[in-house]
Amino acid sequence: MKIQLAEHYGLCFGVRDAIAQAERLAAQGPLTILGELVHNPVVRERLAQRGVREGVLNDESAPTAQVMITAHGASERKRAEWRGAGFGVADGTCPLVRHAHGQLGLLVSLGYFPVVIGKRGHVEVAGLTGDFPDAFVVENADDISQLPLYERYGVISQTTQPVEKVRGLVEAIRAARPGSEVRFSDTVCQPTKNRQRALRKLLAECDTIVVVGGRNSNNTAQLVTAASAAGLTVFHIERAEELEPAWFSTAEKVGLTAGTSTLKETVAAVHERLKEIAASLTPATA
Numbered sequence: 001m002k003i004q005l006a007e008h009y010g011l012c013f014g015v016r017d018a019i020a021q022a023e024r025l026a027a028q029g030p031l032t033i034l035g036e037l038v039h040n041p042v043v044r045e046r047l048a049q050r051g052v053r054e055g056v057l058n059d060e061s062a063p064t065a066q067v068m069i070t071a072h073g074a075s076e077r078k079r080a081e082w083r084g085a086g087f088g089v090a091d092g093t094c095p096l097v098r099h100a101h102g103q104l105g106l107l108v109s110l111g112y113f114p115v116v117i118g119k120r121g122h123v124e125v126a127g128l129t130g131d132f133p134d135a136f137v138v139e140n141a142d143d144i145s146q147l148p149l150y151e152r153y154g155v156i157s158q159t160t161q162p163v164e165k166v167r168g169l170v171e172a173i174r175a176a177r178p179g180s181e182v183r184f185s186d187t188v189c190q191p192t193k194n195r196q197r198a199l200r201k202l203l204a205e206c207d208t209i210v211v212v213g214g215r216n217s218n219n220t221a222q223l224v225t226a227a228s229a230a231g232l233t234v235f236h237i238e239r240a241e242e243l244e245p246a247w248f249s250t251a252e253k254v255g256l257t258a259g260t261s262t263l264k265e266t267v268a269a270v271h272e273r274l275k276e277i278a279a280s281l282t283p284a285t286a
């Protein structure tokens with residue numbers, strides 16, 4: 001059994017910087033993160049060990065005076081509500097999420113009706129639409145028939161959506177609203193694009209894929225879905241201890257990748273465990 005590590009995998013700079021910011025703030029005083037800083041249990045446990053608390057973005061009460069917005073971002077309205085309630089608000093929003101907010105705001109200011117392609121209810125999407133109560137979320141093609149009729153649509157995407165899916169949905173909106181102008185700003189982030197491209201390479205070369213990442217991590221789920229759709233055997237794990245040797249009894253080439261909220265050290269531990277499994281499966285020569 002051979003193992004191939006994806007060319008791009010795991011922790012992106014946005015998550016890395018948000019974790020570092022939380023650890024810096026926690027060293028200065030009590031801190032509550034407004035939600036899961038990242039959708040990754042390993043990271044959350046590490047922060048909890050440093051005394052960092054977790055609160056709820058939509059409930060302006062926290063056990064500490066200092067709170068922090070996660071890398072997924074939040075609406076300006078939400079920030080103002082927290083400040084108004086007397087909290088110090090630190091901002092861990094990834095610059096690329098901020099860019100998506102900026103693009104949506106720009107499109108609205110130019111008179112376009114706001115449309116966000118992404119997962120309904122996801123914290124990043126809630127943040128993007130939070131300042132535009134009329135904004136319409138397109139999660140899949142079935143949603144488009146419900147899109148209210150406007151002359152001009154300004155479309156952006158959640159940063160972690162598969163870019164081909166997003167482009168397909170933009171074309172579907174254009175087809176469904178032939179008399180309207182549809183202006184699209186591609187806000188899928190580069191680290192997500194890199195990981196998706198690296199996964200495609202693995203899919204072409206492997207028969208089995210291991211994806212490491214939180215079970216509620218959207219971009220990890222996208223990697224799992226893409227590998228499953230390609231017909232490969234896929235295992236989604238959060239940590240090395242979950243790997244079972246029996247899963248790989250017929251595997252010849254195993255591809256290894258991870259979502260953008262997964263620590264490199266978690267992936268390294270999985271890689272080591274896979275090597276041990278590979279060694280144990282190699283038939284002894286006479």
Ligand code: SF4
Pocket residue numbers: 012013014015071094095096097159160189190191192219260
């Ligand atoms: S996945 Fe992209 S947008 Fe999200 S934190 Fe990472 S770099 Fe930023």
